[in-house]
Amino acid sequence: MTREVDIAIVGGGLAGASLACALRHTPLSVAVLEAVPFSSSSQPSYDDRAIALAWASRRIFEGIGAWQGMAPEACAIERIHISHRGRFGAVRLDRDLLGADALGYVVETRAIGRVLLELLEQAANVELLCPVRPERLAAGPRHAHLGWNAEDGAGELNARLVVLADGGRSGLRESAGLVANARRYGQTAVTTNVTTELPHHHSAWERFTPSGPLALLPMNGNRSSLVWTMPDEQAPGMLALEEADFLARLAQRFGDRVGSFLKCGTRNAYPLSITTIEKPVSDRVVLVGNSAHTLHPVAGQGFNLGLRDVAQLAELLHEAALAGRDPGAPGLLAQYAAMRGPDTRRMERFTDGLVRIFSSDFFPLACARGLGLVAVDLLPPLKRGLVRMTMGLAGRRSRLALGLPLQETP
Numbered sequence: 366m367t368r369e370v371d372i373a374i375v376g377g378g379l380a381g382a383s384l385a386c387a388l389r390h391t392p393l394s395v396a397v398l399e400a401v402p403f404s405s406s407s408q409p410s411y412d413d414r415a416i417a418l419a420w421a422s423r424r425i426f427e428g429i430g431a432w433q434g435m436a437p438e439a440c441a442i443e444r445i446h447i448s449h450r451g452r453f454g455a456v457r458l459d460r461d462l463l464g465a466d467a468l469g470y471v472v473e474t475r476a477i478g479r480v481l482l483e484l485l486e487q488a489a490n491v492e493l494l495c496p497v498r499p500e501r502l503a504a505g506p507r508h509a510h511l512g513w514n515a516e517d518g519a520g521e522l523n524a525r526l527v528v529l530a531d532g533g534r535s536g537l538r539e540s541a542g543l544v545a546n547a548r549r550y551g552q553t554a555v556t557t558n559v560t561t562e563l564p565h566h567h568s569a570w571e572r573f574t575p576s577g578p579l580a581l582l583p584m585n586g587n588r589s590s591l592v593w594t595m596p597d598e599q600a601p602g603m604l605a606l607e608e609a610d611f612l613a614r615l616a617q618r619f620g621d622r623v624g625s626f627l628k629c630g631t632r633n634a635y636p637l638s639i640t641t642i643e644k645p646v647s648d649r650v651v652l653v654g655n656s657a658h659t660l661h662p663v664a665g666q667g668f669n670l671g672l673r674d675v676a677q678l679a680e681l682l683h684e685a686a687l688a689g690r691d692p693g694a695p696g697l698l699a700q701y702a703a704m705r706g707p708d709t710r711r712m713e714r715f716t717d718g719l720v721r722i723f724s725s726d727f728f729p730l731a732c733a734r735g736l737g738l739v740a741v742d743l744l745p746p747l748k749r750g751l752v753r754m755t756m757g758l759a760g761r762r763s764r765l766a767l768g769l770p771l772q773e774t775p
Contacts, residue, residue, distance in 0.1 A: 367510075367521050367522060367523055368396065368521070368523070369394075369523050369524075370394045370396045370492075370522055370523075370524050370525075371393040371394045371395065371524065371525050371526070371686075371692055372388065372395045372524060372525070372526050372527075372528060372692060373395075373396045373398065373509070373511050373522060373524035373526070373527045373528070374395065374397045374398070374530055375398050375499045375511070375527065375528065375529050375531050375535065375537060376397075376398075376399065376529065376530035376531030376532065376654075376656070377397045377398070377493065377495060378399075378530065378531070378532070378654075379416075379474065379478065379654075379668060379671075380653055380654030380655070380668070380671045380672070380674070380675055381397060381528070381530035381531070381653075382478065382481040382482065383425075383426075383429065383431075383672060383675045384528060384530065384675045384678065384679060385397050385481075385485055385488070385491050386429050386431060386481050386484045386485060386488070387428075387429050387675060387765065387771065388679055388683070389484065389485070389487075389488035389489075389490060389491055390770075390771070390772050391490070391682065391683050391686050391772075392490075392686045392687075393490065393686050393692065394490055394492075395488075395490055395491045395492070396491075396492045396494055396524070397485070397492070397493050397494065397495075398494045398495070398497050398499050398511070398513060399493070399494070399496065399497070400498045400499075400531075400535075401495075401496060402495055402496050413473065413474075413475065413558070413631055413633075414473070414474050414556055414633070415471050415472065415558065415582065415584055415590035416472055416474055416477065416668050417442065417469055417470070417471050417569070417590075417665035417669075418439070418470045418471070418472055418668075418669065419469045419665075419666070419755065419756050420465055420467065420468065420757060420758065421673065421757025421758055422669045422672050422673075422757060423439075423467075423469075423470060424765070424766055424767060424768035425672050425673070425675070425676045425763075425765045425766050425768075428764065428765035428766075428767070428768050428770050428771070429765060429770075430484065431480050434479075434480035434483065434484075435472055435476060435477060435480050438472055438476035438585070439470040439472045439476075439585075440470060440472075440567065440583050440585045441466065441467035441469075441470055441567050441583075442460075442467055442469045442567060442569045442582065442583060443459070443460045443467055443468065443566075443567040443568065444457065444458065444459050444468070444566075444567065444568045445457075445458040445468060445568070445569045445570075445571065445755075446458075446568060446569070446571070446622075447571045447572075447573075448570075448571075448572055448573070449572070449573040449723065455742060456741045456742045456748070456751070457742060458748065458751065458752050458755075462745075462749055463749065463752055463753070465756070468756060469665075469755070469756065471569075471582045471583055471584050471590055494513070494520070496515065496516075497513040497515045497520065498513055498514050498515065498535075499511055499535055499537060500512060500513060500535065500537075501513075502527065502537045502540045502650070504527075504541065504648035505649075507525075508523040508524060508525050508649065508693070509524050509526070509527045509648075509649040509650060509693070510523055511527055524649075525649065525691060525692050525693040526649055526650075526651065526682075526692045526693035527541075527649060527650050527651075528650075528651050528652075528653060529541070529652050529653070530652075530654050531656060532655040532659075533545060533640070533655065533656045541648070541650040542647050542648075543642060543644075543646075543647050543650070543652060544642070545640050545641065545642045546640065546642070548638060548639050548640075549636065549637070549638045550637045550638060550639070550720060551597055552594050552595065552596060552636075552637045552661075553595060553596070553597050553599075553634050553635065553637060554592050554594050554634065554635045554637055554662055555591075555595065555600055555603050555604065555632055555633070555634050556590070556591060556593070556632070556633050556634075557591050557629045557630050557632045557633070558584065558590055558591065558629065559581075559589050559591050559612070559615070559627075559628070559629045559630075560586075560588050560589075560626070560629075561587065561588075561589060561623040561624055561625070561626055561627065562624025562625040562626075562627060563623050563624035564587055565581075565583040565589055565623060567583050568583060569583060570619075570622065570623075571663075571664075572618075572619060572620075573723040574618055576594070576595045576599065577593075577594030577595050577596070578592075578594050578663045578723065579591075579592070579594065579619060580592040580662070580663075581619065581623070591629070592665075593615070593618075594637065594661075603632070604634055608628065611629060611632070612625075612626040612627075612628070612629060615629075637661055638659060639659060639660060639713065639716075639717055640655075640659040641658060641713055644702050645657040645674075645701075645702055645705070645709075646698040646699065646701060646702045647698075649693040651678065651698055651701060653671060653675055653678060654668075654671030654672075654675070655667070655671060657674060657709070658670065658671075658709055658712075660712060660713065660716045660717075661716045661717065661719075661720050663716050663719045663720055664715065665755075666712050666715070666716060666755070670708065670712050673705070673766060676763040676764075676765035676766050677704055677705055677763045678701055679763075679765060679771060680763045680765065680771060681697055681701055681704075683772075685697055704761065707760055708759075708760050708761075711754070711759065711760070
């Protein structure tokens with residue numbers, strides 16, 4: 366029997382689960398389709414990594430009703446120090462610039478996933494279909510038809526709107542006629558958690574090095590989340606090093622600002638690319654998160670950008686449900702694309718520009734970079750503008766990004 370739902374979300378990772386949670390108090394019926402069991406150690410969205418959540422992302426999770434469960438696991442970022450190894454100039458950002466409690470937070474993905482899944486399991490209007498492999502998508506005038514395969518057979522459903530939040534891995538994006546442009550950076554991010562000799566005092570560090578940016582983000586328990594970018598060919602060797610040798614290489618690259626590196630957790634590697642798409646909507650299909658865009662992790666903005674996708678789409682779908690309108694109507698999808706376009710393009714240019722500018726060894730450009738860092742550090746308007754962008758406060762904000770639940774009147 367073909368199921369009938371209002372919204373089908375393909376992908377039960379952080380973006381898809383966040384959208385389902387945001388819609389759990391709406392009149393809409395929602396189905397979430399995920400290929401990897403949520404409890405599996407191979408579930409990519411709920412591994413040992415940590416994510417830097419911007420201030421606006423905290424507000425979105427507050428509006429969804431999820432932040433209270435995440436807060437005990439979150440470590441505040443109160444200061445960010447940005448520098449270029451071996452060059453002059455640095456930028457120091459502080460939460461006091463905008464009078465906020467924090468510039469952002471670092472939370473392990475497992476903690477975020479646990480809270481979201483607890484909320485979904487209590488949601489009367491959300492059905493979790495897992496593990497299933499969505500493989501067939503066809504849009505019609507009144508609904509989109511979605512088919513999947515599973516160990517116990519095949520299934521299908523009709524949805525008035527299909528949301529692709531699976532990172533583009535399934536090929537359904539192309540089935541909807543949405544072609545993405547991807548460009549590899551020739552870089553790989555090696556990630557792990559490290560324990561340092563000195564306390565981090567809630568400071569985050571972003572150091573640009575000749576081989577790529579290196580970020581150290583504060584975590585609870587005097588740990589820090591490391592994102593170390595390097596050329597693709599160097600990553601396998603870094604993963605193969607003994608722990609002591611890896612920590613010695615890290616200390617050589619980062620310096621002694623946090624004292625010695627005492628130990629590290631499991632190391633993982635992720636090839637880096639930028640993926641853009643001209644328009645994230647098609648007939649009864651919309652893309653959110655990594656399905657719509659992937660960014661270099663240089664400024665920690667990838668998931669935050671996707672969460673703002675989720676917040677805006679949830680608001681439009683909630684309004685449509687209350688007004689009795691079709692959630693997959695062309696006008697609604699066009700409105701979503703227009704509202705998310707400026708923020709997406711701004712973050713794509715920002716992160717890609719940082720990588721390009723700081724990857725060049727051209728001496729005049731190196732001098733200009735140093736002068737630019739000094740200028741941003743000395744000029745409060747420039748510094749506040751940078752803080753607003755990294756906190757997710759630039760441009761129009763949705764209801765959830767203001768910390769307001771969808772079901773309440775402002």
